[in-house]
Amino acid sequence: MKRRNFLKWSGIGAVVALAGGLTARGAMAANSYYSGPVSDHFDGTHFFNPGGEEPRGTLDLLRWKFGNGNIPWPDTFASPFPQAVPETRVTGNRLVVTMVGHASLLIQVAGVNILTDPVWSERASPVSFAGPKRVNPPGIRIGDLPPIDIVLVTHNHYDHMDLETLWVLEGRDKPHFITPLGNDAIIRSKVPDAKITVMDWGGSETVAPGVVFHCEPCHHWSARGLGDRRKALWAAFVFETPAGKVYHVGDTGFHEGVNYRAAGSKHGPFRLANLPFGAYEPRWFMKAQHQDPQEAVEGMQLCGASFVAGHHWGTVKLTDEGIDQPVEALFAALDSRGIARERFRPMRAGEVFDVPA
Template sequence: MPFLRRAATATAATALLGGVSWVARAAWGLPVALGASRRRLRPTVTGSRQFSDGKFHNNLPTPAIGPANARDGLLRQWHEDRHKGLPGGPIPLVTPELPDQAGELAVTWFGHSSALLEVDGHRVLVDPVWGERVSPSPLVGPARLHEPPVPVASLPPVDAVLISHDHYDHLDLPTVRALVREQSAPFVVPLGIGAHLRGWGVPDDRIVELDWDGAATVGGLTLTCTEARHFSGRFLSRDTTLWSSWVVTGPRHRVFFGGDTGYTPAFAGIGARLGPFDLTLQPIGAYNDAWHAIHMDPEEAVRAHGDLGGRVLVPIHWATFNLAFHRWAEPVQRLLTAADARGVTVVVPQPGERVDVLSPPPLRDWWTAVGSADDGESGPEAGLAAAAAARARRTGPLRRLSPRR
């Protein structure tokens, strides 16, 4: 009996230590990943017209979570629908074919909101996220549904890195650190994000912070910080840094990058002042009635494209992370229906695919074969298996980007 008691005690201790170890690993690096404190942010943000009462504000009333009836359904959705956003099978990737010299007008989509723009012979990297999870923790939070199509180290030299806001699926600590090592371009960001970057080792001379309607010239391009309808925050404090969309203007071509936003009439004003645009990158995923004010749905993305005077629309903010309760393929399906009704030209690249916007390719359906986890009889297990297989294929690039050093 004493032996059995000792064995039971040892087993319990092992389990306890294992749990403590898991918690320690899950929390490793959190203070750094969370970013700058409110105290460090304050000196760079208080002069903004958008900043009052200790935080930034949208020009329209914008609740992060909608009315009570929408909030009441969230718990049910989490219980019943949380697997819907998983793909039904592996997401096909393309190894990017990037020319030595940047083209006149092209875009390479890496997944979610990460893309490489080529505008009039210059390159701009937007919202680069190469990390495994969009979370401050290495073990907790939404994981990638497909691996990055190319390592950060294989990207060509870029002229600028644009960031739309500080949420984890748009501002990624391990990717920032990799870009500091591999690139020399400045980070052009909305107000306040510079404090995050300085804390992560980005030199002051590589940080340009702008308010809405502010602009910076980088190489031969003008980068204008424009209004978006969203919010910010990497922990409990909300709206301590600014969020934005971006306009990239070259001598011959113009691109609008939506980042992450709800629909706003401000798009029409941006189009009138800075458009029309040869290309718009519009967020189409992670929508829900409960947070309709801060995330456009696909139909609103088409409407915004029209307000901006866009010619070609490339959808972003979908396919790579499970952040809502709609089916994985639903955003692009709804987008194409809405675009067809309005006669809008849409190109839907595979992750890693480069598109020449001046000669856009015919629309090619690659997402139907992937499907959504709840489309077939296998249910969510198919999507979970596909995501697990993608994680199992991870090699050096992601491990080298670990933020918890």
């Protein structure tokens, strides 16, 4: 893929953003991404988690980054699976998930090809020369993708919204982009002619016969610069399909299971949930924004998911834990609850999961 620097950032700005503690609270009084009515999760300028927590600020960021809890990753972490060449379409009662890396998944169901938070760039960063670098290549070469119908962007952090990749996909397939409030403005800065459906929590959109996307709450936050903290919405999504329901969570803190219970009550049970279970240490800093493996397993049970495709681990180093620790902790959590390990798969790049009916 042709690399372009789509934003001009200072080195220190990139470090601050990637650390997850953007520091210029209120640097921009207005919201340049979204203008809409006040709601239970929007105060007229900023989005927020009802009854939840804001991400931590500058002093805590420095305390974390200058602490001694970091476990280094290897430069490479090869997947045991070769790069996949997916089927063109999956129909009938089949539901197939192929791991690209981190939170990028190809979901094929009911004849529809869906990409979640697609990132093919080498770094999850606003610049090409610094920031978290992938330790394995994408599990699918971008040229081997089937025609993409839907691109789902759950929020605007750099490990989930890669404008370069979105630009390439637009030129390749002209897909239908679905994203929460405010993120359309960011996408259009790079992909001005994109077809975008913008959704608030509680919204829904029919994308194909029998295939409906529902936008639901998760506990997270957003920012791409020093002045746009929480000015675009974050969300989880439910895909209602003839082959069953899929619950997709790109990033979330556990939030005492509030959102899992709500999703299960409103939409469950689910044939499949795509749940993050990595990037969680240290807990005192990350708890509000990233769940750990034990919480992910509890979330699986609370929402009523038969199977889980586990993601958000083993591709780019964002936090302190070692590269294998999420899987070790996941298996321990499953074993302690008597859940078969096959039901919650820690997906590796190139892995293909043909989800049981």
